[in-house]
Amino acid sequence: MTKFRAKLTFILIMLIGCSMLIAGIFMAKVLEDSHVKSLQDNMERELQVIRVTSDWNRMGSESDLVASYSAQIKRIKEATYERLTYVRADGKVLGDSDQQPEQMDNHLNRPEIADAANHGVGYTTRYSDTLKEKMLYAAIAVKNDRKETIGYLRISMSLSQVEKSVRSLWYFLGIGLLVLFLIAGLVSYRIARGMTRPIERMTKVAQQITNMNYESRVPAYSNDEVGQLGQAINRMSESLQQQMARIQENERRLQGVMENMMSGIMMIDRDERITLLNPSAEYILGFSSQELLGKRYNEAKQQIDFTKLIQECIETQDPIRDEMIFYYPAERILDIHLSPIAHEDEEWSGVLIVIHDITAVRRLERMRSEFVANVSHELKTPIAAVKGFAETLLAGALNDKETAVSFLQIIFDESERLNRLIGDILELSKIESKRIPMNFSPIYLPEFLDRSCSVLRKEAEKKHIELTLQVDDDMYIEADEDRLRQIVINLLSNGISYTQDGGKVKVRVEPLDMNADGDYERLRLIVSDTGMGIPKKDLPRIFERFYRVDKARSRSSGGTGLGLSIVKHLVELHKGTIRVDSEVGIGTKFTIELPVIH
Incomplete structure (x- = not known):
């Protein structure tokens, strides 16, 4: 843009300078012509005065006339300081103030004489071979009383004074032009700067917009075309900024959607x-x-x-x-x-x-199919037993009281099992669908666990199983009491059911994640037994619905196969985790970790 400003300044200077130069030349020419015209008018007036005040109609010999007219002309030059020549009508020079007439050639064809003969007055400017300088000549016709031309008066003067005046004019004109050039240069620079500075600023703003800096704006200028251009650039920049903001927002949204989509x-x-x-x-x-x-x-x-x-x-x-x-x-x-x-x-x-x-979807579909098959199988077994014994009773076994009582007891036990199975299925369904409300409240663990153990203590005593509890006196937890009791009782019931007579079942609570104040943020609940244990191949599946390690034993114990699945879901509802460690013939240990505060 600096080059553009320099070019614009140069063009303005040249335009102004050329205009001033042409004007100066024209003015000098006009002054020169005016000066020459003024001289011509003065010379004509002088010639008219000389013609009127002197006698130009003398008679005599040619030599007498030459001597007479030469003497008269020289007297006149003493007053006018200008060369004066008298030429007879035939072109013969009869008198001259500076030269000898006898030595001068015929002047009838001189331009000024010829013009004077035709128009009464004539002017010409030419180089004089006699005086060796440029001269201005003026001539008028001299007539007698009969209006006949008897001769011509010619006056001439050197143009050196005129040329000196013109040179002086050119000198002052040159100085004036130089000063005007300087002023024109300064003015042109200011004008060019005033024109190019907004354009420079607009160019910088356009470059910044090209570099995606849409916040750049052109400063406010006048309301002329340049100012309107700046306003248009500002509006364009603002529009681009808004559009880019929308594009970037859409890109961020699209990026967020793409990054967080579960689908690839x-x-x-x-x-x-x-x-x-x-x-x-x-x-x-x-x-x-x-x-x-x-x-x-x-x-x-x-x-x-x-x-x-x-x-x-x-x-x-x-x-x-x-x-x-x-x-x-x-x-x-x-x-x-x-x-x-x-x-x-x-x-x-x-x-x-x-x-x-869709791996999980297909797995869920498979699990649903297996669940339906398992439910059908689990329901079919007690129903078949009830139906079979009822048919036996109807066939005549009612007459045998002892057999009838035995069959009715079996029918009752199977109906109870069926009732438990349906209850567990409904309970698991509610838990999995998150439809059960969780009522969290502070629980004093020693008292809570003691009551939970008391529920199953008689069952443990029947098998001579030692049921022990290990928990500190100052341990509390925030949980749903009914659901937490369901977790503990299910695990204790499993431990008692799968532990041989004379074995041990133990409940232990340990604090976890102690903070600087000595308070614990999580706790660990461990239920262990010395039962038959679980094979390693079965450990990953024991929390599945209806999965049994020893199917015959679990059915004989009245289990539904849903207890551990319910426990796992209830632990997750408490934001906790559960895991199992077991060795065949040594025992099983269930470890639950729960947050203290919800």
């Missing part, structure tokens, strides 16, 4: 290269975006069936949906949607792939 998103462009991959897709496919972005889909080390599915979508350009099992990085069942991407100006520009991990 992959995009392949028209060059068959992977251009987009969200975190879920990275997790599902087992590759980071750095490893896949920019690569062709068939070079991305993906499962061959997945690659063929993409190739089919590219070739057919039709939406495809398929379910596929992936074995890396872990075995998963994936629901894959492939959709071709097309814009208005293009037929096809890529493929959008949406990947849903």
